[in-house]
Amino acid sequence: MATLTVNGEARTVDVDPQMPLLWAIREHLKLPGTKFGCGIAQCGACTVHLNGAPVRACSVPLSAADGGEVTTIEGVAGQDGALHAVQQAWIDVQVPQCGYCQSGQIMSAVALLRDKPNPTDADIDAAMRGNICRCGAYGRIRAAIKAAASQTPSRAAGGSNHG
Template sequence: MANFSISVNGKSHEVDVDPKTPLLWAIRDELGYVGTKFGCGIGQCGACTVHVDGVAMRSCQMTVENIASRNSEITTIEGLSENGDHPVQQAWLEHDVPQCGYCQAGQIMSAASLLSNIPNPSDEDISAGMAGNICRCGTYKRIHAAVKTAATKMS
């Protein structure tokens, strides 16, 4: 066990964990940000997606030690918008995207990162930017439409 300082959602937190602990478990178990979900544990499904210095990354594949050593800023779904009114979140509701909802935090975080890098994405950009986020309920058409709507809200 070791003590690490990590910045999550704009606040510094001390966590006492094994250095190789995946960031996902520090976020959920140590800090209580449970919006970030465990899906596959191997970085293939996207349920655990957070922003690391503004870039969508799989939190199950990063260690607390690595994040702390880089002084990275982590943003979880809880930190995306204090009131849940980020344009991507609004578009998700407008298009009734969630079905079971399990993957949605990761989907939203990927979409927000995509739109911060490509404000007016093409269909191909959206497909590429959202690739690797698996929705077991198959709401991909609604996700795609919501990303397009969020892009217009953000412009």
């Protein structure tokens, strides 16, 4: 039995503590926005925030998240439903193509901007190189991160509402 705060809500999951957080989120908490891509922390599709830090949920056992705060893509928007500046920038720059990797990309970008509200290209490289996009939207992801960074700093730097 693990107890988590997921997107601001207390949740319990009664499964094998060795189950990766990814599958607990998808199959037991029924939050399918976090994606399975590789299972070995190589692609970033499963990126969520655990206690504020971006992690690859496919490679974090549930036991390691017990008692922690988890934010998924479903919890990035404001309580009022207003999109996070990163999400809005993703729309403005028309980033997604197939869209499958974008939950993870957005989670990585949100964490980046919270830590570095005005990231350099090198910062973006370092924060985003763990997220593969087979549609090759890298140039647009970079542009959208910069667009989000240029929004009011408090909003962009505010990060997720729950992380």
